[in-house]
Amino acid sequence: MNPHNASVFPGVDGIPEEFRLGKRLEQRSYLCDGEIRQWDGPFQDVLSPICTVTPSGPARTSIGSYPLLSGKQSGEALDAALRSQDGGRGAWPTMPVEKRIGCLSDFAARMMESRDEVVRRMMWEIGKSLSDSRKEFDRTVEYVRDTIEALKDLDRASSRFVMEQGVIGQIRRAPLGVVLCMGPFNYPLNETFTTLIPALVMGNSVIFKPPKLGVLLHEPLLAAFRDCFPRGVVNTVYGDGRTVVGPLMESGAIDVLAFIGTSRVADLLRRQHPKPHRLRCVLGLEAKNAGIVLSDADLDTAVRECVLGALSFNGQRCTALKMLFVHRGILESFMGRFVEAVGRLKAGMPWDEGVQITPLPEEGKVESMKSLIGDAVSKGASIAGPGGGDAVGTLMNPAVVYPVGPGMRLYTEEQFGPVVPVAAFDSIEEPLKWIAESDYGQQVSLFGRDPEVIASLVDPLVNQVCRVNINSQCQRGPDTFPFTGRKDSAEGTLSVTDALRVFTIRTLVAARETDDNRRILKSIVTGRSSRFISTDFIF
Ligand code: G3H
Numbered sequence: 001m002n003p004h005n006a007s008v009f010p011g012v013d014g015i016p017e018e019f020r021l022g023k024r025l026e027q028r029s030y031l032c033d034g035e036i037r038q039w040d041g042p043f044q045d046v047l048s049p050i051c052t053v054t055p056s057g058p059a060r061t062s063i064g065s066y067p068l069l070s071g072k073q074s075g076e077a078l079d080a081a082l083r084s085q086d087g088g089r090g091a092w093p094t095m096p097v098e099k100r101i102g103c104l105s106d107f108a109a110r111m112m113e114s115r116d117e118v119v120r121r122m123m124w125e126i127g128k129s130l131s132d133s134r135k136e137f138d139r140t141v142e143y144v145r146d147t148i149e150a151l152k153d154l155d156r157a158s159s160r161f162v163m164e165q166g167v168i169g170q171i172r173r174a175p176l177g178v179v180l181c182m183g184p185f186n187y188p189l190n191e192t193f194t195t196l197i198p199a200l201v202m203g204n205s206v207i208f209k210p211p212k213l214g215v216l217l218h219e220p221l222l223a224a225f226r227d228c229f230p231r232g233v234v235n236t237v238y239g240d241g242r243t244v245v246g247p248l249m250e251s252g253a254i255d256v257l258a259f260i261g262t263s264r265v266a267d268l269l270r271r272q273h274p275k276p277h278r279l280r281c282v283l284g285l286e287a288k289n290a291g292i293v294l295s296d297a298d299l300d301t302a303v304r305e306c307v308l309g310a311l312s313f314n315g316q317r318c319t320a321l322k323m324l325f326v327h328r329g330i331l332e333s334f335m336g337r338f339v340e341a342v343g344r345l346k347a348g349m350p351w352d353e354g355v356q357i358t359p360l361p362e363e364g365k366v367e368s369m370k371s372l373i374g375d376a377v378s379k380g381a382s383i384a385g386p387g388g389g390d391a392v393g394t395l396m397n398p399a400v401v402y403p404v405g406p407g408m409r410l411y412t413e414e415q416f417g418p419v420v421p422v423a424a425f426d427s428i429e430e431p432l433k434w435i436a437e438s439d440y441g442q443q444v445s446l447f448g449r450d451p452e453v454i455a456s457l458v459d460p461l462v463n464q465v466c467r468v469n470i471n472s473q474c475q476r477g478p479d480t481f482p483f484t485g486r487k488d489s490a491e492g493t494l495s496v497t498d499a500l501r502v503f504t505i506r507t508l509v510a511a512r513e514t515d516d517n518r519r520i521l522k523s524i525v526t527g528r529s530s531r532f533i534s535t536d537f538i539f
Pocket of ligand 1: 186187191316317318319474475476477
């Protein structure tokens with residue numbers, strides 16, 4: 001990419017018709033208490049990472065706006081959520097599981113109607129490529145469907161009594177109450193819904209605040225939420241976190257905080273809650289996953305997976321490979337191929353065929369990447385390959401930086417962008433020590449061929465991170481696998497089945513085995529007078 005060539009950004013005519021925005025996206029609505037309400041207060045302007053060429057260079061395009069709600073509206077959302085729970089008596093938390101599943105199935109069908117619009121907005125709001133935006137949407141719908149199947153299994157397993165030591169019991173999972181869901185900008189739909197959907201279907205009421213970038217793409221789904229769930233069960237808040245989220249946490253009425261973002265914000269939110277034992281936190285935070293390329297690695301595989309792992313969606317994935325350790329014996333051949341492969345990545349607009357590098361949505365991101373690179377370069381590193389780190393507006397060529405070592409910010413800080421730090425190692429103790437001393441503990445990738453060596457590394461590494469990938473990039477999927485992290489990387493485990501557990505608590509009904517109690521329980525079951533005391537089986 002030529003850093004002076006602003007024509008990488010298209011004029012309207014250069015945008016395929018189906019992806020043009022046409023008119024500005026002025027969101028005036030928010031969902032509260034089963035109603036789509038109109039807002040006439042202040043708005044947040046939405047700047048797309050896709051720039052417009054102006055005489056002074058490329059500038060982010062203003063594509064619309066969304067409501068900047070006040071504490072009053074977030075208070076109303078909380079009241080609505082609490083009313084829908086009604087101290088455990090609400091229609092939603094007491095609804096039979098099969099009916100709740102029905103609501104969610106209807107929602108999944110309605111979601112599909114908005115696919116093209118959500119995908120189009122995702123490209124404009126966060127610069128995600130068309131194919132990745134579609135993947136994110138489809139993966140989310142699949143997640144909803146898998147959640148339904150997992151819940152059926154969970155419910156089937158609980159549809160029986162347990163008789164132990166003269167006590168009859170029925171054990172199920174019950175909702176926790178009101179869940180505040182906040183997702184990240186890089187997977188604004190998927191990562192919000194991987195907490196929101198399980199929380200919801202387990203009988204909780206939800207207040208969700210979309211990430212700062214990636215708000216408008218949720219708007220086409222508001223009507224489906226309103227129509228498919230009882231009033232007050234799903235509520236949205238938009239705006240400045242301090243204004244709308246602060247009062248929610250300070251109220252002490254939030255039972256679960258499901259937050260994917262930085263540990264700094266997570267800690268701030270948690271501290272605002274006056275009842276720390278009431279609050280359960282489900283957190284997905286920073287990571288600095290290492291890729292370790294051993295001396296016998298298959299270089300084709302290692303290069304392919306490291307490029308994908310480090311630079312898919314411009315490195316803006318929590319699971320991205322954010323530090324590469326390469327054995328010195330193969331450093332030269334690895335670097336030659338890796339830098340060449342990175343140089344071949346196609347930069348462009350999200351809808352361009354085969355595009356891999358797209359505009360960065362965060363304000364000041366190119367500058368912050370350049371500052372990380374500058375710090376490393378000032379301490380002895382260089383950018384490998386031509387054009388690395390060059391940028392036009394929000395579009396930045398990936399930079400491979402070598403050698404990165406102690407004292408450089410890139411050695412320890414999560415970059416969350418298109419910069420790949422590389423270090424050479426002579427002894428495996430060097431990357432192992434780095435991992436043990438890191439503030440983060442999400443995943444690692446090992447590239448090598450000797451089973452003995454791999455085995456000897458897996459055993460200590462599973463005690464440092466939560467997934468060891470062999471000859472494969474780090475990633476979250478498949479979504480049925482547990483996804484979590486140690487240290488500052490996560491709290492709680494998410495997967496299709498784990499999420500159903502995380503948003504609930506085990507609760508049981510127990511009775512001494514007496515004739516009277518047997519009679520009572522039998523009558524409840526045959527009369528189907530309780531949702532909880534029930535042997536109904538979902539077929
Ligand atoms: O940003 C973190 C995402 O959960 C990563 O998911 O590995 O499927 O891209 P992914």
